[in-house]
Each structure stands twice: as structure tokens, then as C-alpha cells.
Amino acid sequence: MKIDLYDKKRLGIYVHVPFCISKCAYCDFNSFVPKSELIMADYVDAVVSHMEDYREAGKGYVADSVYFGGGTPTALPQRELKKLLSAVGKNFDVSKKAEFSVEVNPGTADLSLFKMMRRCGVNRISMGLQSADNRELAALSRCHTRQEFAESFRLARQAGFDNISVDLMFGIPGQTVESMLKSLAFVMRMEPEHISLYNLKIEPGTPFYENREELKAVLPSEEVEFEMYRAAIEAMEKRGYMQYEISNFARFGYRCLHNLKYWNCEEYLGFGVSAHSYFNSNRFAFIDSVDRYIAAVKDKNSPVRITKESEAVEARERMGEYIMLRFRLTDGIGSVDFARRFGVSFESLYGRKIEKYVKDGFIEKREGTYALTPAGMFVSNYILSDILEFEDLGAVTGNIT
Amino acid sequence: MSEDRKKKIRNFSIIAHIDHGKSTLADRILEFSDTVAKRDMEEQLLDDMDLERERGITIKARAVRIDYNAPDGENYIFNMIDTPGHVDFNYEVSRSLNACEGALLVVDATQGIEAQTLANAYLAADAGLELVPVVNKMDLPSADLDRVRNEIEDVIGIPAEGCPAVSAKTGLNIADVMQAIIDQIPSPGGDEDAPLKCLIFDSVYNSYLGVVVYIRVVDGTLREGDLIRLMSTGAEFETVEVGVMEPFGLKRTGALYAGEVGYLTASIKNVADTRVGDTVTHAERPAAEPLPGFKHVQSMVFAGIYPADGSKYNETKDALEKLRLNDAAFTFEPETSIALGFGFRCGFLGLLHMEIIEERLEREFNLDLITTAPSVIYRIKKKNGETVFIDNPTNYPSPDEIEEAAEPVVKASLITPAEFVGGIMDLCQDRRGVFVDMKYLDTERVELHYRLPLNEIIYDFFDALKSRSKGYASLDYELDGYEPSSLVKMDFLLNGEQVDALTFIVHSEKAYPRARKIAEKLKDNIPRQLFEVPIQAAIGSKVIARETVKALRKDVLAKCYGGDITRKKKLLEKQKEGKKKMRQLGSVSISPEAFMAVLKLGDE
CATH class of the missing domain: 3.80.30.20 (tm_1862 like domain)
Structure with missing residues (x-):
């Protein structure tokens, strides 16, 4: 413990x-x-x-x-x-x-x-x-x-x-x-x-x-x-x-x-140039230039913006991220875990879409979990861009700045 | 109207090869006569479609009346009729020319005579017009007045010594053109008391007035309220408005007399009722004979037009209907393709006409379209004695039903700098052309005559011609009947399923190379899927070319470095965007680009 x-x-x-x-x-x-x-x-x-x-x-x-x-x-x-x-x-x-x-x-x-x-x-x-x-x-x-x-x-x-x-x-x-x-x-x-x-x-x-x-x-x-x-x-x-x-x-x-x-969509803070963070349901990243980064940190009144992008991750998008990221893991997505996190079953939302990938051997289904096979991992972008909706990727709310 | 007044009328056209400055000269004439104030001057006033201005071509004929106070103190009326400047619209050009007594033949001082200069000059001569040569673009350093004047005299056979040498761009010597119009172009004849004969040279649809018919009164007098008859159909209408065309609109005059150019409206709903070349006469005192030369223009080139987004079918249909309102030569009817869904089989006068319609649909109506490869009309004698005309390759009969297949051929005239003759002859040879003759226009330029199958011309011929002549060669052609030919229908199969939208007709000798090329092109344009997609080109059940779109084995495995999740999401989003545009054909997704790619194969 x-x-x-x-x-x-x-x-x-x-x-x-x-x-x-x-x-x-x-x-x-x-x-x-x-x-x-x-x-x-x-x-x-x-x-x-x-x-x-x-x-x-x-x-x-x-x-x-x-x-x-x-x-x-x-x-x-x-x-x-x-x-x-x-x-x-x-x-x-x-x-x-x-x-x-x-x-x-x-x-x-x-x-x-x-x-x-x-x-x-x-x-x-x-x-x-x-x-x-x-x-x-x-x-x-x-x-x-x-x-x-x-x-x-x-x-x-x-x-x-x-x-x-x-x-x-x-x-x-x-x-x-x-x-x-x-x-x-x-x-x-x-x-x-x-x-x-x-x-x-x-x-x-x-x-x-x-x-x-x-x-x-x-x-x-x-x-x-x-x-x-x-x-x-x-x-x-x-x-x-x-x-x-x-x-x-x-x-x-x-x-x-x-x-x-x-x-696992857990929180992290990044420091230094180009460092990414996921903190308080926000994703953000700092600027790439070392000089500007130094200037911005030193002088709190500096006009240099230290963040280069930030986005608030809404509920639906959080679900999309979870699928995108968890499918990188061999543990994949567990039905029970998914339902507990999002209050909705994975199968009801994505079951029909992943059927063909299961059939063709790109996704393996076992004991309530779905995971990409090695062949599936090799084409994970193809599969993810197919099964995820625009809402899952945050495109509809357009909140990527 | 007095005979005196008629003597002051000049009806003329301006004819030229594309880009020799026809529309710019028209602008200068309007400006010079004070018909249009300089501040109202838009470049190329008569070309009022954006597309016309951009491409520098005139798509529809247009006419304008100009009141000109000449230096001799007399007031003249010029009716200037701008003609379409492309081979697709030869018939329209010939009708517009018939409404005139003379034509300004504009020749570029740096280029000399081109294929359409000649073709248009012949059309004008056929119509009995007085030709007034005008050498344009004198402002350019490479202008060669003497050479071009000699060429006009030698090749066309009209005197060019002392002809106006102008720059329509800068306005140089426009007064000479005005004087030449007065001096050299005859005033119109015609008897205003004879039975009415008016030549229709164009018509446009106006949502308030109905069809506005552009006419030249040859004989007789037309007044508002007259009951008129269109001689080709016998249809009768009551005239509502009669008047003349001014640069910024129509002006009612109540009557038009023999020798004048103007318009009439008669609550006509459909431009197809007022065919270019038809004769308008009085219903009660008709002319004995219509004016000669009327014919029904027929579409020579056909293609399927489909909305890229299937849900836009109705919008596409509305747009096609709107275009047809003003273009009697454009036809369409619904058709269905397994690959592309619901769309339309469209008929065009030629390739340019097709491109123009496509571009207008995309621009003016904001539609995203997929166009299938253009086809000509094949004439098939079947073994059962029946003769059918096929404009859609999908409907081509199976070989065992065919007694004889024939394809349309054209008489083509190509003018090129001598250095490119070899390459162009190779091209014509390759496109199954039959050499007729060749002559030198001068020491540097050659005119070639060929008989060519039309289906070779609609297939990438212009691009090939341009690339082999560095853009210098020009082409003109006219239809010259049908000839028996050894034709085959080529199908394409993706993953074993036939894609009807890719089927086309080709000469048997060219089937193999073309099949290979298109299969290759398809391979490059079909996005890879998670399984292999075989591409087959087949004649009947015989596969003659084969390619394979390999299965996608891998996409990017980049690590989500340092927790940069946003980048990954953007990547997936972009990928998804691309997928949305795909057409689903069985289990294969095809991008619209794949259909388009096979249309343009480039010069081999």
C-alpha cells in the first residue's frame, strides 16, 4: 500500500x-x-x-x-x-x-x-x-x-x-x-x-x-x-x-x-520549452523558443505568451482521447472500466464500428476488453480515424487554439 | 425609316483567335464613341461572366449598339456583335456573322495568323462579309507589322496594306478602326415593307421578361404587339417589347426596321424555343422562305456529372436547370451510376463547352463535382438491323450484337511554327489521324490538315498539343461524319467489382497502352486500405491490364512524445477529414480524385 x-x-x-x-x-x-x-x-x-x-x-x-x-x-x-x-x-x-x-x-x-x-x-x-x-x-x-x-x-x-x-x-x-x-x-x-x-x-x-x-x-x-x-x-x-x-x-x-x-489520461505538468501538460482538464504546451521562454518566465509583465496552445478537454473529447490513448496499450479498453469512467458502454457507442476490425484480426476481443493486435497497432491511425467521431477529437467544438 | 438613315448603319463582328485582343478592342470602340464613359469601363465589358473575363474568351455572343459621331460630322449607328471565340461554338459564330455586313479580323502583331483566325475568316467569307483586317498589340516590342500584313494578304487573300495597326490595350490608333468601319463595311440592305424576316443570333433568359431574343431584321418591320412566328417550329407569340441593346441594358424603341439589330421579348419561357439561326416572321404575313443556314446544334461530347457529396443531388439539378435556361446547346438528363450514385448525363458542344459548364457549376453554384471521362456519340449497326447511337459507354452493346461500329471524325486544321511540325505529326499519327495535306503559311509557319477521330481529340489532345509546341500550335476542327472503326468497350474492376463510371470506349489498337496507363493511375490515386485491392482493366471477360493497391501495413507509429496529445488528435482529425470524402464502392473506398485522375493522363 x-x-x-x-x-x-x-x-x-x-x-x-x-x-x-x-x-x-x-x-x-x-x-x-x-x-x-x-x-x-x-x-x-x-x-x-x-x-x-x-x-x-x-x-x-x-x-x-x-x-x-x-x-x-x-x-x-x-x-x-x-x-x-x-x-x-x-x-x-x-x-x-x-x-x-x-x-x-x-x-x-x-x-x-x-x-x-x-x-x-x-x-x-x-x-x-x-x-x-x-x-x-x-x-x-x-x-x-x-x-x-x-x-x-x-x-x-x-x-x-x-x-x-x-x-x-x-x-x-x-x-x-x-x-x-x-x-x-x-x-x-x-x-x-x-x-x-x-x-x-x-x-x-x-x-x-x-x-x-x-x-x-x-x-x-x-x-x-x-x-x-x-x-x-x-x-x-x-x-x-x-x-x-x-x-x-x-x-x-x-x-x-x-x-x-x-x-491513461492522468495528469502531468511539463516544464521547459515545448513541454506539454494535462492539468485540471486542460491540455497546454509552452512555446518552442528558448530565448522567449527565458524572457517570459523572468518578466511576468513580458508581452511574450508562454503557452503556444491550450485546450479545455470536454467530456465527449475526454472519451475520444481515452480510446485513442488506451488503444496504444496491449491492455486495451476494458468494458467495465470504460462504463465506470464515462457512464456509457463502449459497445453501444463503438461496437458496430469495430466489428469488422475484430473480424479481420486487427482488434482482439477477450473477456470484456478490446485491444489492438500487432497488425492493428501498425495501422492504428487508420483504425482510430475511422472509429472516432469528429466530436471525439474535439473538432466540432473547435477549441484547439 | 429612311434610306438615308439606313446608310448610316454599320453591322459588324469582331473575329480573332483566342487572346488576340478581340474583347479589348470592343472595349476601346465603346470608349472611343463615348458610348461608355471611361469611369464605367470594366475591362472587357461585353464579356460579362467572370469566367469570360478570366479566361479571356467570349462564351456567349452579345451585341451592343453604338452611336458614333464621326469626324465628318455625320452620326452613325454601329451594331457590334461580339462572337464566341472557340471552335466549340462555330455554329453560333456563323449565325452572328450572318447578322452582319462586315467583320473586323483582329490579328496579333506578335503571333500572326492562327488556326481560329483562319477558321473565322473562312466563316466570315462564307457569310459574304467584308473583312477589315486590324493588326493589334502594336505596343509590344516584338510586334512585326510587315510580316503580319503580308501573312494576311498571302494566306487569307485580302488586302492589308494600310490596314489599322492598333493597340487595343493602350488605345493607339483606334480612330483608324472607326474610320475603316465607316469606309469599308457596307450599310445594310433589306426592304422594310417586305414580309418580316429576322435572324435569331442569340437569346438569353431574363426572369422578368422571359426570353430576350437577339435579332437582326433582314426584311420588313417589327413592332410591339405584332404576332410573330418562329419558322422552324411554327410556334407563335405576341411581341411584348422591341428595342435595342445598349451597354448597360435594353432600350425600348417600339419598332425595328430592316437592317437594324435589336431584341424582342414575347413572354417566351424557354430558350430552347428560340433556337439560334431560326427565322422570326409575322404570323399573318409570313415570309415565303426562312433565312438559309438554320440547323439544330447537337451535343458532340457527353459526360456524367455527379455531385461529390451525394446529398447535393437536388442542388446540382437546380443548377443545371438554371444553366440550361441560357444555353440551348447544353443538355442533360438524370442517370444513375453504381459507383457515383445519382447524377446527370450531360451533352456539350465540345470540350471547352464542357469545361465551362463544369466550372460555372463549381463557381457560381458552389458545387463539388465528379465528372466522368468524356465520350462522343458512337453509331452502332446491330446484327438485328437496328442502328443505335450511344453516348454513354456503359450502354455500349456487347460485341456479339454489333454488325458495325462507327465513330465521329473531324477535319482538323493545325497551325504551328515549323520547328514543332515533327512532334505534332507524331501526335496526330498516334491519335489515329489521317494526314491530308500541309502547307507553309510563310517561312516559319505551317498549316497541317488531318482527319482525326473525335474521341482522340476529347482525350487529352489539347494538352498534348500544347506541350509539344510549347503552347504555340493552334487547332480548329469541324465534324466530318462517321467512319467505321474497330472499337472496344473497356471496363475497370476494383476488388472484382466493375466500376461503371470508369468504363470507356477505345480503339482496339490503343486499348492495351491505355488500360495499362489508367490502371497505373488508379493505383496511385486509390488510397490504400487494410486489404489488397486488385485493379483490373477488362475487355469483355478478358483482363488486359492489372495493378494492385497494396494493403496498408503500417501508418505512423510516432510516439506520443512528452505527452503531446493534441498533435496526435489533429493528425487523426485530418485523416478523418480525408475519409469523409471517399466514395464507398463495395468494401473499397475511393477518393473523388481517383475518378478525375483518369481523365488527365498527360502526354506520353
Whole structure:
């Protein structure tokens, strides 16, 4: 029993660090190589001050997950990272049992850094490997090798981290089913607790997008990608990494609590540029520009608007979100849970629409739950855009600003 | 009306190839005569549809009366009749020309004579008109007056030395045009005491007056209250209003005399009752003979028009009816397609006419439409002795019933800079054209004559011609009967189900390449579904081309990074928006674009 959670609502806290040592050619996240350490220090101060602003709002909540993402949080100078990590506990009631994750890029952390993070309460490391094939890493313009990853992993273990997640990618230029499975086998031999397997997507605004025509020749076909995905799921299950979400696999007891908050429609507050929040039935996100963010936090009278979008989520839309997000999970949607949340049965609203997907093997129905099969997960947008109504997506009320 | 007054009348048209400045010249003439004050001047006043102004073409004929106080102190009446400038409307042009004694032949000083310059000049000569050449666009640096004058003399055979050289755009030398009209175009003849003969050269529907009929009085006198008869049908009406056309409206005069151009109204409800080219006479003292040259215009090109949103059927029907009120050459009747639902089979004079109707429906009535591939009328002699005309490929009889199939052919004239002759001959060859002859208009330009099947012309021919001649070649054609041909009906099947809206008729030799191309195009335009969709092109039960729309195996698996749920919702919303537009055909969803894509295949 988590006694300390009894009276208070739970909250996830996300902190975005937009700095990297180098920018990868496929990456469309808000991250860049900083010009100087000065801007990093200013940014950290702004985020800390921003958390202080939310201190009042956070009363009555206990944070049971904290997640530092990027960019590369470990690209910050050690003392700045330490300042930022400590600020969470100073401003919010963080549960002693909270999951506290930090994303680490191989080669950006030494033993002392890992130890510092441990001392600050960090108990989970998420490492971006993407591929264990050095040629594929070069194709992605990643700034590390497979050997550097192995070294970082060893250091994290040495520092005492017993919950490590590794990110892998499939659909990399030049990748084959075999090479992908080899990367996976390499990772599984290191015995992390958690593996994320993402599909490379060519996003506008990236060098990959600029060269998309030339890339076509070396990118795996859809059929090959599907085979990669299918084979990876199979290989991981054999080794005890059970799929629990479209891209996420974990050994028993190691599902990522923070990410589960997103998919379970629970509340979270995000700090830093481009950080998203879902708080008091509102979804909102902060602006992308570091300079403007710093200015807006420092000066409360600044004309710079710190939020770039916000939307109040109405009841019907909440239901749409729930379906959209829960279908990412292998647990899927439970009839009883759905009825309890929304006071209406899932079958009466969507039963007829999902019938054909059940019949064709894209949705599995078992004991009062509906979940996407691997084939269904692969085409989840197609299925979701079919079964969800515009009202479910908030289009009718038009309240996306 | 005195003979003296008649001597002051000039009835004339302006004829030209598209874009040579016909309507702009008309504007300048109106302005020069002070008929329209400069401040009221809208560009191309006579083209009063937006579409006409935009495309720079005249779709409907129009006439205006101009009072001109000439430098010699005399007052003249000019009746200027603006004619449609496209091959689709040749018959209308010929009737408008018959209402005149002369025509201004406008030629672009930078382009010289084009296919429609020639075609229109021949029409005018056939109508016995005095041709007054006018060289336009003299303001452009590349204007070459001498070359164009020589070309007019050599090719058309009329004197052009000293003809007006103007810029309708800047107003340069418009006075010369006015003087040429007075000096060179004869005043009308006709006997105002003879039995009434009026030529109908256009009619428009007006919701207050009924049909307003534009006429040229050839003989006799027409007064308000007269009982008139339309000679082709024998229908009789009592004249309500008689008058003349001024730039901003109609002006009642109570009577029109031989030699004049004007309008009449007679509570006529339907423009189809007042066919262009028909003769109006008095019911009590009819003319012995109608004016020559009347014919029923017939639609040459047919296509299905369907509302993209099936629930807009009635709105589409209302819109078609409104367009038909003013366009007797446009026909439609309801038809049903399995693929597209309820819609209409529409008949047009030609491709341009079809495009214009489509565009007006979409613009003026705000309709989203799906148009099927255009078809011509095939003449089929069946084995049972019956002859049928087929305008809808779906109704094409099965091969074992057919004794002989025939398709319409045209006499085509193409004018092109000499450097493109090879490419154009290849194109005509490829489109089953039969070479007739070729002559040099001057050292650089060539006129080619071909006999071509009409169904090859309606299929992407213009675009191909333009792309092979960098836009310089021009085309004119007229229908020239039917010829037996080896035709086959090609069907398309999606997921094993025939899509009637995609069926078309094609020459057997072209069936294979076209089937392959359309199948490919369909493949690219049918969104992928969760299952494989085979596309088959078939003649009868024989499949001649096959493609497959692969099953969608994957869409984006992007992680909901950092809890950005809004982005994900927007993505799904966009996807849903796209799905809403799809047509459901059995289990396959097809976007409207897929139907349209097969219409335009581009030049091979």
C-alpha cells in the first residue's frame, strides 16, 4: 500500500532540456546545439523559476513520476543538471516511491554524473541507442558507437541503476530484418529492464526530409518494416520483454509509469520549452523558443505568451482521447472500466464500428476488453480515424487554439 | 425609316483567335464613341461572366449598339456583335456573322495568323462579309507589322496594306478602326415593307421578361404587339417589347426596321424555343422562305456529372436547370451510376463547352463535382438491323450484337511554327489521324490538315498539343461524319467489382497502352486500405491490364512524445477529414480524385 498517496491526487512531472551535443538528421524534437554554457545556465534558472510559479498549483498533488527528456538532459553541465534535478523536489511533493527517469545519450555521462543523479533521487535511466550497428548509427548521424553505449550502460549499472531502458529504432536507412534483430539481441544480452522500439519517421524540417527522395532507395519497405516489428515483438517476448504499448516492452514490474500516465489520461505538468501538460482538464504546451521562454518566465509583465496552445478537454473529447490513448496499450479498453469512467458502454457507442476490425484480426476481443493486435497497432491511425467521431477529437467544438 | 438613315448603319463582328485582343478592342470602340464613359469601363465589358473575363474568351455572343459621331460630322449607328471565340461554338459564330455586313479580323502583331483566325475568316467569307483586317498589340516590342500584313494578304487573300495597326490595350490608333468601319463595311440592305424576316443570333433568359431574343431584321418591320412566328417550329407569340441593346441594358424603341439589330421579348419561357439561326416572321404575313443556314446544334461530347457529396443531388439539378435556361446547346438528363450514385448525363458542344459548364457549376453554384471521362456519340449497326447511337459507354452493346461500329471524325486544321511540325505529326499519327495535306503559311509557319477521330481529340489532345509546341500550335476542327472503326468497350474492376463510371470506349489498337496507363493511375490515386485491392482493366471477360493497391501495413507509429496529445488528435482529425470524402464502392473506398485522375493522363 502506498500510504502517502491516499489523500492526494497524483501528478507526473516532465522537464524538457532542449540541448544536444549534435543534432541527429532525423530528429524533429525541439533540440539544438547550444552556442555557450551561458544560455544553458540561463535556461536552467528559468525552468527552476517556472517550477516555483507552479508551486501553489501543485499543492494537493503528490508527484509519483518525474521524467527528464530532451534533447539530452546530460548535455547540461553537471552542476546545472543537479540544480534542475533538485528543483523538482523543492517545489513539489515527490513521493519516495516515485519513478524518476532521465534520458541519457551514450557518451554524455561519466560515472560521477551517474552517481550525482542517483544522489538526486533519479532511479531510472533511459538510454538512446537506436541501433547497435555502427553503420546504421552513422546513417542516423548519431554521435556515438555501439561500444560507447556499452560503456555508458556499464557505468550506469556500476552507479547502482537497477532500472534501465534502451531505445531502439527500426526502419533505419540500410537496415534489414537481420541487422535489426542483431541490434535487439545485443541489447537483450545487456539485460535492460525496459526496451522502447520506435519506427523511424521522416518528419518535415529535418535533413532526412530534405533528402527524402534519395533516401527512398535505402529505406526498408513497409512490408519489411512490418516484418521487423513482428519479429522484434516475438524475439522480445521470448526473453521476457512483454509488449505493453505500441512501442514499449518491459520485464515484469518495469513498465514506465510516467509514460503510462499519458496513455491513461492522468495528469502531468511539463516544464521547459515545448513541454506539454494535462492539468485540471486542460491540455497546454509552452512555446518552442528558448530565448522567449527565458524572457517570459523572468518578466511576468513580458508581452511574450508562454503557452503556444491550450485546450479545455470536454467530456465527449475526454472519451475520444481515452480510446485513442488506451488503444496504444496491449491492455486495451476494458468494458467495465470504460462504463465506470464515462457512464456509457463502449459497445453501444463503438461496437458496430469495430466489428469488422475484430473480424479481420486487427482488434482482439477477450473477456470484456478490446485491444489492438500487432497488425492493428501498425495501422492504428487508420483504425482510430475511422472509429472516432469528429466530436471525439474535439473538432466540432473547435477549441484547439 | 429612311434610306438615308439606313446608310448610316454599320453591322459588324469582331473575329480573332483566342487572346488576340478581340474583347479589348470592343472595349476601346465603346470608349472611343463615348458610348461608355471611361469611369464605367470594366475591362472587357461585353464579356460579362467572370469566367469570360478570366479566361479571356467570349462564351456567349452579345451585341451592343453604338452611336458614333464621326469626324465628318455625320452620326452613325454601329451594331457590334461580339462572337464566341472557340471552335466549340462555330455554329453560333456563323449565325452572328450572318447578322452582319462586315467583320473586323483582329490579328496579333506578335503571333500572326492562327488556326481560329483562319477558321473565322473562312466563316466570315462564307457569310459574304467584308473583312477589315486590324493588326493589334502594336505596343509590344516584338510586334512585326510587315510580316503580319503580308501573312494576311498571302494566306487569307485580302488586302492589308494600310490596314489599322492598333493597340487595343493602350488605345493607339483606334480612330483608324472607326474610320475603316465607316469606309469599308457596307450599310445594310433589306426592304422594310417586305414580309418580316429576322435572324435569331442569340437569346438569353431574363426572369422578368422571359426570353430576350437577339435579332437582326433582314426584311420588313417589327413592332410591339405584332404576332410573330418562329419558322422552324411554327410556334407563335405576341411581341411584348422591341428595342435595342445598349451597354448597360435594353432600350425600348417600339419598332425595328430592316437592317437594324435589336431584341424582342414575347413572354417566351424557354430558350430552347428560340433556337439560334431560326427565322422570326409575322404570323399573318409570313415570309415565303426562312433565312438559309438554320440547323439544330447537337451535343458532340457527353459526360456524367455527379455531385461529390451525394446529398447535393437536388442542388446540382437546380443548377443545371438554371444553366440550361441560357444555353440551348447544353443538355442533360438524370442517370444513375453504381459507383457515383445519382447524377446527370450531360451533352456539350465540345470540350471547352464542357469545361465551362463544369466550372460555372463549381463557381457560381458552389458545387463539388465528379465528372466522368468524356465520350462522343458512337453509331452502332446491330446484327438485328437496328442502328443505335450511344453516348454513354456503359450502354455500349456487347460485341456479339454489333454488325458495325462507327465513330465521329473531324477535319482538323493545325497551325504551328515549323520547328514543332515533327512532334505534332507524331501526335496526330498516334491519335489515329489521317494526314491530308500541309502547307507553309510563310517561312516559319505551317498549316497541317488531318482527319482525326473525335474521341482522340476529347482525350487529352489539347494538352498534348500544347506541350509539344510549347503552347504555340493552334487547332480548329469541324465534324466530318462517321467512319467505321474497330472499337472496344473497356471496363475497370476494383476488388472484382466493375466500376461503371470508369468504363470507356477505345480503339482496339490503343486499348492495351491505355488500360495499362489508367490502371497505373488508379493505383496511385486509390488510397490504400487494410486489404489488397486488385485493379483490373477488362475487355469483355478478358483482363488486359492489372495493378494492385497494396494493403496498408503500417501508418505512423510516432510516439506520443512528452505527452503531446493534441498533435496526435489533429493528425487523426485530418485523416478523418480525408475519409469523409471517399466514395464507398463495395468494401473499397475511393477518393473523388481517383475518378478525375483518369481523365488527365498527360502526354506520353
